Amino acid sequence: MKHGLIAILPLAAGAAIYGFAFGLLAAQVGFPWWGVGFMSAIVHAGSSQIVAVEQFANSSAIIGAALAGATLNLRYIGIVASLSEILKELPLPLKIVAIHITGDENWALTMAERARSPSIGAPFLMGSGLAMISVWTFSTIMGAVVGTILPDLEKFGLGFAFTAAFIAMGRSLWKGTPNLIPWLSAFTFTVIAVMFGLPQAYAIVIGATVGLLFSCFIRVKQGRLP
Template sequence: MSIAEATSAADGGSRSEFRRGVASCAPVLLGTIPYALVLGAQATQKGLSTVELSLLTGLNFAGGSEFAAIQLWTSPPHILLIVAITFLVNSRHLLMGAALAPFLRDLPRRRVFPALFFMCDESWALCLADAKRRAADGVTPAFSPRYYMGAALAMYLTWVAFTTTGALLGPVLGDAGTYGFDMAFAAVFLVLLRGMWKSIAAARPWLVSLVIAALTYLFAPGAWYVAAGALSGLLAAWLTAGDA
């Protein structure tokens, strides 16, 4: 095989992996669109402009913390509170990154760190499951960067586009919750949890976080349930790390 043929084959393989990432992410994207619209509509109802909302979703790119920030938004906003809640909600990325680390150790950091900016719950779950399947099948490298970028960029562009669309349609949609769109947020995460299910022991941090957040929501005013759920889940994951 000539150099030109080898280069062409490699390019074709890269494009194929990228398309595979986009295709695997497509069902999740359909569930993402409704709650992206909800976030955009809620943001405009809180007084954010379309540009401000687009910057929020494009630079932060973490749906859970964005919903928390919008719920806490006032005029003027309590910046320190929002920053603290955002940090707590996004701290799960520490565990997500640690789970991916064994598959990324052979990749140069100049490629890994920019790529991780686009990591979200959905793309992380899909790529971790794909890497584990490839490793079990003896495929090397187990982690496919092109597959990851296909899934991650599809999620990123869809999220920013439809949160912006939701902001533009906010006055028309009114209370988007009346359409049931907000249920899509929970539904997508239930599907991801089902796809990653290993055992009851491995799911205990999820259950602890759910119970503590629900109890805090019922008995404590404000948005303390967000912090309570995040911290209790992280603590439970740390305490049970050797049991799963």
């Protein structure tokens, strides 16, 4: 577990930066610091939290915000499935904890390390996951505390932090040209939905769903899905 905790620290430092920015802006739109911390610990998904805060602040599409967050995190179905071999020896309560603290960063690091050394398993995953969720929760709380003290951050241009965080997360998920068609289709359908007056949260759901369908179709054509 210690190995995973130490190995993830460089990635955790990067997550802390946009976690702090998220906390700042969440506080600016009215979220209390304890609410931000609770969300970070329970949801533990930066993209979903960003969408939720934006939608709760700017519209009444609460169900749409929840659906948008869930759709953005559909990738975790595949992530959790890929961990079946690693988690198979753990008792159910520990499996649930391991799944909850698994994020993009510690999952990717665990799988990369496991490819080099098959002995890497659940302790590494959980150590790196505990480090990530701790850093993420703490950084968002600190951002929220500072955000309640500072004046309106929009005039400093920090309103772009949400977009910047999404760009950073998106760049980490980019796997090259195979992603191009699903990403473009998701973007196109999201823009079209917004142009037709649909609330942004529902537009995200539509775009993500279309992108997922295109991705599945491509994988089937390539023989990577039955």
